[in-house]
Amino acid sequence: MSKIFLIGMMGSGKTTLAKMISKILSIPYIDTDEEIEKSHHMEIKEIFEKKGEIYFRKLENQILESLLKRREDLVVSTGGGIILNPKNRELLKNQKTIYLKVDPIELKNRVSVENRPLLLNNKEKILEIYNQRKELYEIFETVDITSLNEWEATAKILYTLNIYEKLEIDSSFQKVRIQMGALKLVPKEWIIFTNEKVNSLYGNFFSNKKFIFPNGERVKDISYVSKAYEQLLENNVSRKDFLCGIGGGTITDFTGFVASTYKRGMNFTFYPTTLLAQIDASIGGKNGIDFKKYKNVVGTINLPNEVIIDPLSLLSLDEEIYREGLIEGYKMALIAGRDFYSFFKENLNELLNRNLEKLSNFIKWAVEEKIRIVQEDFRDIGSRSFLNLGHTLGHAFEASTGIAHGLSVGWGLLKELELFKKYNLTDEKCYQEIKNTLEYLVSENIRNIEINKEELFYYLINDKKAENSKKIKIPILKSPGNVTLEEIEYSVLKNSL
Numbered sequence: 377m378s379k380i381f382l383i384g385m386m387g388s389g390k391t392t393l394a395k396m397i398s399k400i401l402s403i404p405y406i407d408t409d410e411e412i413e414k415s416h417h418m419e420i421k422e423i424f425e426k427k428g429e430i431y432f433r434k435l436e437n438q439i440l441e442s443l444l445k446r447r448e449d450l451v452v453s454t455g456g457g458i459i460l461n462p463k464n465r466e467l468l469k470n471q472k473t474i475y476l477k478v479d480p481i482e483l484k485n486r487v488s489v490e491n492r493p494l495l496l497n498n499k500e501k502i503l504e505i506y507n508q509r510k511e512l513y514e515i516f517e518t519v520d521i522t523s524l525n526e527w528e529a530t531a532k533i534l535y536t537l538n539i540y541e542k543l544e545i546d547s548s549f550q551k552v553r554i555q556m557g558a559l560k561l562v563p564k565e566w567i568i569f570t571n572e573k574v575n576s577l578y579g580n581f582f583s584n585k586k587f588i589f590p591n592g593e594r595v596k597d598i599s600y601v602s603k604a605y606e607q608l609l610e611n612n613v614s615r616k617d618f619l620c621g622i623g624g625g626t627i628t629d630f631t632g633f634v635a636s637t638y639k640r641g642m643n644f645t646f647y648p649t650t651l652l653a654q655i656d657a658s659i660g661g662k663n664g665i666d667f668k669k670y671k672n673v674v675g676t677i678n679l680p681n682e683v684i685i686d687p688l689s690l691l692s693l694d695e696e697i698y699r700e701g702l703i704e705g706y707k708m709a710l711i712a713g714r715d716f717y718s719f720f721k722e723n724l725n726e727l728l729n730r731n732l733e734k735l736s737n738f739i740k741w742a743v744e745e746k747i748r749i750v751q752e753d754f755r756d757i758g759s760r761s762f763l764n765l766g767h768t769l770g771h772a773f774e775a776s777t778g779i780a781h782g783l784s785v786g787w788g789l790l791k792e793l794e795l796f797k798k799y800n801l802t803d804e805k806c807y808q809e810i811k812n813t814l815e816y817l818v819s820e821n822i823r824n825i826e827i828n829k830e831e832l833f834y835y836l837i838n839d840k841k842a843e844n845s846k847k848i849k850i851p852i853l854k855s856p857g858n859v860t861l862e863e864i865e866y867s868v869l870k871n872s873l
């Protein structure tokens with residue numbers, strides 16, 4: 377890598393984004409304005425008032441020159457006017473410099489006049505400044521981040537860095553590979569199924585023949601399966617062609633189902649783009665769709681030709697969706713124990729900051745653990761049920777409250793753990809440690825939600841796994857790495873709520 381310079385108008389988010397990128401890439405972050413303020417013990421506004429703009433621009437140039445002499449990789453957030461000085465433009469042209477373009481009307485809404493001497497307490501002034509500087513900015517590589525949230529903007533920036541690092545997955549059972557930037561390398565001849573959201577973020581990377589479906593669980597419906605068959609037939613798609621699902625678990629499940637049934641099974645691959653899809657839904661060969669009110673009740677068990685995981689795509693996930701994947705991954709770390717469990721504990725902060733190196737390693741651990749479990753019980757008649765840890769109460773909570781699946785599993789893990797501790801199945805130290813981690817992952821609002829115990833119990837006994845009316849088989853966590861499947865009376869579960 378090299379030094380990354382973010383340039384752009386005031387209010388475009390350079391500082392926030394540079395800080396995020398610094399954590400994502402584990403490289404130091406520098407803000408040229410902050411450096412100037414520190415060296416002069418004055419705010420920018422005061423320097424402008426006391427010393428004038430020419431003096432300030434000189435300082436900016438000195439800082440830039442000194443940063444370029446530094447040997448290490450850096451991400452630098454620059455002052456909005458840094459490109460006014462031709463010397464600075466020359467220096468920046470030889471660096472990885474990215475202009476963060478934001479529509480001026482959005483800029484005006486975002487910017488605050490505080491410590492912005494050039495605005496003279498008048499937000500309208502920003503439109504004038506924008507027009508004066510526009511051409512100077514646009515000589516640099518431009519990333520338009522208008523109407524994107526911070527995570528979506530970081531994803532867009534990071535994809536310009538051309539990072540293509542790989543990490544091998546150790547498995548002869550299912551072909552999976554982790555490759556940064558893989559979304560930019562999808563073979564052109566593959567036919568793509570994706571959804572609106574993923575297409576809006578990454579569709580420009582794949583100009584293939586593609587079919588775009590609605591976002592979320594809605595796509596896992598027989599009516600969309602029927603539409604998909606029609607589209608494949610109309611386009612003369614044969615069994616030998618490759619159908620490629622690019623999206624979250626809903627798209628990979630849907631694509632896997634369509635591909636496994638169309639013409640009695642065609643080639644298919646996945647590019648999962650949520651954390652949950654990368655470590656869970658795309659692994660193990662289950663391709664379910666929903667029918668009436670039943671989730672995943674129709675489906676196939678059939679492995680894709682390959683799963684290609686691009687960790688960069690996770691940067692654009694909404695916080696909640698990202699955490700859902702982390703919680704499912706934590707569950708796998710609890711089942712695996714040992715090194716995976718320790719890794720998760722030690723790197724939780726970096727994982728929350730989406731540090732790419734840690735995230736890639738986390739994905740590798742989780743995928744290998746899921747493959748290990750699936751391999752022992754591909755048809756799901758025995759030990760694959762370990763994966764239901766936290767899901768018995770989690771599913772009931774999800775059905776009763778409508779809270780997202782992964783977060784409900786987090787709640788379920790906490791509640792099940794309390795129960796295991798009450799019956800001395802899990803020791804106190806282990807309980808405390810896991811509880812602390814889960815409290816970090818599952819927000820207080822969700823943990824303290826008022827539940828309707830009767831309703832929750834109703835969903836519990838109506839869960840598709842409830843085959844015996846008095847007892848239920850659930851995975852019990854004795855300690856990380858030590859999970860057993862045991863039968864528990866419903867009444868015991870009810871009392872734990």
Ligand SMILES: NC(=O)c1ccc[n+]([C@@H]2O[C@H](COP(=O)([O-])OP(=O)(O)OC[C@H]3O[C@@H](n4cnc5c(N)ncnc54)[C@H](O)[C@@H]3O)[C@@H](O)[C@H]2O)c1
Binds near residue numbers: 571650651691
């Ligand atoms: N087959 C299996 O073994 C298995 C295992 C677990 C879950 N699942 C299934 O997975 C589904 C849930 O998957 P999910 O949590 O990925 O939900 P999802 O597919 O609905 O994705 C969640 C949201 O994130 C958006 N999104 C996807 N990628 C994005 C990206 N890179 N940046 C920003 N937004 C992005 C999607 O458009 C969607 O709105 C459920 O249907 C569940 O049944 C299957």
